[in-house]
Each structure stands twice: as structure tokens, then as C-alpha cells.
Amino acid sequence: MALISHQIALNDESFLVKPCKPSTLVTEFPEVDLSDPQAKTLIVKACQHFGSFKLVNHGVPQELVTNLQNEALKFFMQPQFQKQKACPPDPYGYGSKRIGSNNDVGWLEYFLLNTNLDVISPKSLLLLEQNSENFRSAVNNYTVRVKNLCCEVLKQMAEGLGIEAKNVFSKLISSERSDCCLRVNHYPICSKVEEVKTLNEGNLIGFGEHTDPQIISIIRANNTAGLEICLQDGTWVSISLDHASYFVIVGDLLQVMTNGRFKSVKHRVLANLCSSRLSIIYFGGPSLDENIAPLPSLVSKEEESLYKKLTWQEYKNAAYKSRLSENRFRLFEKYASLA
Numbered sequence: 001m002a003l004i005s006h007q008i009a010l011n012d013e014s015f016l017v018k019p020c021k022p023s024t025l026v027t028e029f030p031e032v033d034l035s036d037p038q039a040k041t042l043i044v045k046a047c048q049h050f051g052s053f054k055l056v057n058h059g060v061p062q063e064l065v066t067n068l069q070n071e072a073l074k075f076f077m078q079p080q081f082q083k084q085k086a087c088p089p090d091p092y093g094y095g096s097k098r099i100g101s102n103n104d105v106g107w108l109e110y111f112l113l114n115t116n117l118d119v120i121s122p123k124s125l126l127l128l129e130q131n132s133e134n135f136r137s138a139v140n141n142y143t144v145r146v147k148n149l150c151c152e153v154l155k156q157m158a159e160g161l162g163i164e165a166k167n168v169f170s171k172l173i174s175s176e177r178s179d180c181c182l183r184v185n186h187y188p189i190c191s192k193v194e195e196v197k198t199l200n201e202g203n204l205i206g207f208g209e210h211t212d213p214q215i216i217s218i219i220r221a222n223n224t225a226g227l228e229i230c231l232q233d234g235t236w237v238s239i240s241l242d243h244a245s246y247f248v249i250v251g252d253l254l255q256v257m258t259n260g261r262f263k264s265v266k267h268r269v270l271a272n273l274c275s276s277r278l279s280i281i282y283f284g285g286p287s288l289d290e291n292i293a294p295l296p297s298l299v300s301k302e303e304e305s306l307y308k309k310l311t312w313q314e315y316k317n318a319a320y321k322s323r324l325s326e327n328r329f330r331l332f333e334k335y336a337s338l339a
């Protein structure tokens with residue numbers, strides 16, 4: 001199905017980001033084959049250096065992805081008044097151009113649902129109910145499989161880190177009350193290409209720089225470029241993602257639980273001026289009352305625990321009050337208030 005070209009007015013100056021450091025294409029970006037016996041070692045290495053990696057041979061059937069993409073496109077093609085029945089996002093629901101509740105904007109529209117039926121929010125239910133049975137089953141079938149994938153990847157991380165209880169991370173996601181969500185982002189083509197080129201050296205922010213607050217995020221996108229990650233030296237690299245691979249991102253909670261061994265990576269999406277982009281992201285979060293702190297087995301005698309304990313609810317509340325690009329780690333840092 002062809003992607004849609006939307007007309008969104010380019011009159012909001014906050015889209016026009018300051019020229020950012022140019023991005024480079026890293027050809028040797030880590031790619032992990034989940035069926036490779038070395039996968040756990042490669043995953044740990046990638047999470048330490050890049051806070052992310054590409055994942056192939058993951059076992060999620062292409063059909064589930066294609067169904068969800070098609071249903072999502074049907075949703076986005078509806079008239080605005082129909083989509084806006086699930087607006088404004090709270091954070092769940094349908095959103096357009098505004099991200100979160102703190103004046104962040106981006107060249108996109110999206111829907112966000114929490115997927116666990118035990119804790120599903122009213123807006124997520126509304127979104128499911130206002131759409132067809134095909135939409136609901138595409139969402140359900142996909143989330144069941146991607147959640148399993150999340151757990152598999154988290155088990156490999158635990159094994160790779162030499163942790164005895166290999167379900168130490170995955171049990172947080174598989175719990176009945178886990179706080180996981182599914183987001184579908186649609187970045188339309190910007191029809192005013194010339195205007196953007198002149199005003200902003202060709203850069204139009206789709207989704208501004210941020211880290212993901214949860215444990216892990218798993219991204220699937222159509223073939224369109226736009227996703228970038230920030231390397232440790234502050235340079236941005238463009239991630240070329242084909243339609244069959246996943247991109248896995250370490251979230252803030254995983255950085256805390258690994259006592260900083262894994263890096264929660266800053267990433268952003270630049271809108272593509274030639275073709276629209278559709279991405280599907282599954283965010284794996286623990287139950288709201290889960291205490292998050294560095295795992296004792298990862299804090300060696302010589303080291304100290306870098307972060308204090310917070311529940312996911314405490315961290316989530318604070319994170320959702322912050323701007324997209326804010327450094328939310330201060331909340332976890334033990335010595336921040338002494339500085």
C-alpha cells in the first residue's frame with residue numbers, strides 16, 4: 001500500500017531546528033543474528049558501545065508486520081476529525097505534531113496504546129474500539145510476538161552479562177502488570193521542500209532527540225531513512241534499516257539496572273523530504289510499582305552503585321513532566337543534589 005502524503009502547515013517555527021551537527025553513515029553498525037550462538041556476546045558489546053543494535057533472524061513473521069502497517073496506514077488515511085476522536089493523547093491516543101505535554105513538536109502523527117489488557121488505559125481502549133476488528137487483531141497479534149522477542153533479547157542480555165538468573169530483565173516485561181506500549185509513527189512527506197531547504201539547511205525534525213525511559217525499545221520501520229543515533233563523541237549517525245530488520249534501543253531503566261554498563265542511547269528522527277516513513281515501536285516497561293536500581297550482581301566490590309532506587313511509577317511521572325531532550329537521569333543519580 002502506498003504511503004500517504006499529508007499537508008501539515010509549516011508555520012510553527014519550533015519545527016525549524018537549529019542546524020544540527022551533520023550525521024555520518026556508519027557502515028559497520030552492529031548487526032546481531034539472534035540464531036547465532038555468539039548473539040549474547042555481540043548484544044552486550046553493542047549495548048555497551050552503542051546502546052543499540054540491528055537485529056536479524058528474529059523469528060517475527062513478516063505477515064504480522066505487514067498487517068499492522070496496512071491497518072495503521074488505513075488509520076492515518078482517515079479524515080482528521082475521525083482520528084481526533086482519540087485526541088489529545090494522555091499520553092495514549094492519537095497525536096499530531098505535538099509530542100508529550102511540554103511543547104515539543106515534530107513533523108509526524110502517531111498513535112500510542114498500552115497493550116496489557118490488565119492495565120489498559122481508557123484512551124487505548126477507545127482507539128481499539130473505534131477501529132475495525134482487523135485493526136484490533138493486527139495490534140494484538142503483533143504485540144504478542146514482539147513482546148516474546150523482547151523477552152528473548154533480554155534473556156540474551158542477562159546471559160551475556162553473566163547473570164545467573166537469566167530472566168532477571170525479561171520477567172519484568174512478561175509480568176501481567178507490565179507497562180508496555182506500542183507506538184506507530186507516521187512521518188508524512190513535507191510538501192514545502194524548498195522552504196525547509198532554505199530555512200533550515202534541509203533538516204526538519206520528525207521526532208526530536210531523546211532517550212527512551214523504559215527498559216527496551218524495539219523498532220521496525222519501512223525502508224525510509226530518518227532514524228539517527230548519537231555516538232559517545234556526540235556525532236549523529238544515520239541508521240539504515242531495511243523492512244525486515246529490527247532496531248533495538250537500550251532504555252533508561254536498563255542503563256540503571258546495569259549500573260551504567262549499557263547506555264541508554266540518544267536518538268532522533270529527521271523527516272524525510274522525499275518519502276514518508278512509518279515506524280512501529282514496542283516499548284518494554286515493568287509494572288508501575290516495580291523498584292528499579294542497579295542489580296547487586298553488577299555492582300562489583302571496587303565499584304559503587306551509581307543510581308538510587310526509584311519505582312517505575314516515580315520515574316515515569318517525572319519523565320513525562322520533562323521536555324523530550326531533557327536529561328532525566330538526574331532523578332536517578334545519587335549525587336546530583338550535592339553538585
Ligand SMILES: C=C1C[C@]23C[C@@]1(O)CC[C@H]2[C@@]12CC[C@H](O)[C@@](C)(C(=O)O1)[C@H]2[C@@H]3C(=O)O
Pocket residue numbers: 091099100101102104112183210211212213214283319320321322323324
Ligand atoms: C516529551 C515527552 C514525550 C514522551 C514523554 C515526555 O515528557 C518525555 C519522554 C517521551 C517518550 C519518548 C519515548 C516514547 O516515545 C514515549 C511514549 C515515552 O515513554 O517517553 C514518549 C513520551 C510521549 O510521547 O508521551
Ligand SMILES: O=C(O)CCC(=O)C(=O)O
Pocket residue numbers: 183185207212219221227267268269279281
Ligand atoms: O519513529 C522512530 O523510528 C523512532 C521514534 C522514537 O524514538 C520514539 O517514538 O520514541
Ligand SMILES: [Fe+2]
Pocket residue numbers: 210211212217267
Ligand atoms: Fe525513542
